Amino acid sequence: MLHVHCVHRFPLLLLWGSLLFGVVSSSPTPRKLFGEITSPNYPKPYPNNNISTWDITVPKGFVVKLDFWEFDLQPSESCLSDYVKITADKKDLGRYCGQLGSATGNHPGIRAFVSKGNWMRLMFHSDFSNEENGTLIPYKGFLAYYQAVDLDECAHDEGPLCQHLCHNSVGGYICSCRPGYQLQSDHHSCRGE
Incomplete structure (x- = not known):
């Protein structure tokens, strides 16, 4: 079962500052194998x-795939102002901002982000203003879609999961043996008959 929730974690000082001067928003995301995530408003x-932070968790045997369909954030050098940060598998997959074709920022483009495990985090951050040269710019934010994608356990490079034959299945894998061999009770090894 897919588990997605929006969390907000702040040190106490940042929390009080946000409550006094900023906006903190959260919206529930349905529990399913796919869905939509948008920036506030x-x-x-x-x-x-x-x-705002969204943790996307899909069942074991699946990975998370995330695509941005629209991305319109304030551009800045090194994406220090407004940005989306993506994390998966204890790795930072990047910090993104700007608009497609903008000279500054780091737009995600049409790239798909895929985790190696069953978890991904998306964090959205906006600073105190959306101004350029004194003019207020109404950036729309982002629209992203995620989905659970079956992981092919048999294709992993970490060594054979099965002694003889490995068959990928939805959410897992099944081992089998060549003719003349029988699958053992560990469901991985084979022994001659």
Whole structure:
């Protein structure tokens, strides 16, 4: 079963600062094998001073695939102002901001982000303003879709899962033996008959 929830974690000082000066938003995401994640207020401009985090967890035997269908954030050098940060498998998959074709920022483009395990985190951060040269720019934020994708356990490089033959199945794998051999009770090894 897919488990997605939105969490907000702040040190106490940042929490009080956000409550006094900023906007913290959260929206529940349905538990299913696919879904949609949007920045706060999407498709209207996102608020200033916002931090939102979504943890996407899919069943074991699946990986998370994330695609951005729309991405319109304030561009900045090294994405230090407004950004989306993606984490999976205890690795930072990048920090993204800007618009397609913008000279500054790091737009995700049409790239798909795929975890190696069954978990991915998406964090959205906006700073105190969306201004460029004194003009307020109404950035829309982002629209992303995620889905659980079956992991092919038989294709892993970490060594053979089965002594003879490995067959990928939805959410797992099945071992079998060549003719003249019998699958043992460990469901991985084969022994001659």
